[in-house]
Amino acid sequence: MDFVILSLVMLALGVYGLLTNRQLLKVFISVELIATAATINFVMLASSLGVGLGQAFLILAFSTDTAVSAVILALLVIVSKKYGTSDISKIIKSEEEKSETEAES
Numbered sequence: 001m002d003f004v005i006l007s008l009v010m011l012a013l014g015v016y017g018l019l020t021n022r023q024l025l026k027v028f029i030s031v032e033l034i035a036t037a038a039t040i041n042f043v044m045l046a047s048s049l050g051v052g053l054g055q056a057f058l059i060l061a062f063s064t065d066t067a068v069s070a071v072i073l074a075l076l077v078i079v080s081k082k083y084g085t086s087d088i089s090k091i092i093k094s095e096e097e098k099s100e101t102e103a104e105s
Contacts, residue, residue, distance in 0.1 A: 003044045010037035024076050024086040031072070035065050 010033050017030030039061040047054030076086070083091050 003040055007037040007040040007044075010034075010040070022088045024079065024088060027088070028072050028076060032065075032069065035068070039065065 014030045014033035014037065017026060017033065021027055021030060039058070042061060043054050043058050046057040079091065080086050083094055085091065
């Protein structure tokens, strides 16, 4: 039962971070908190069934989470290099300005 409470707290912190942060790295950390909370729930559910299914879920969850993390970090680097900032509001503003200048042309 303690792990369920831990995963709910991690989920709440992740959702709070998604709603309040404007920096891409902080948003990434919030998404990772949500993914870790889901992993804890899957592993606890599978381990309660026994027969080593929890270990298989853990390996699957770690491998997919690692792949997703690598893709998100690569996108974060690309966006930071392209726009020169990691602030989401500045990126959106520059994209809106770019689309307005293209519409005027």
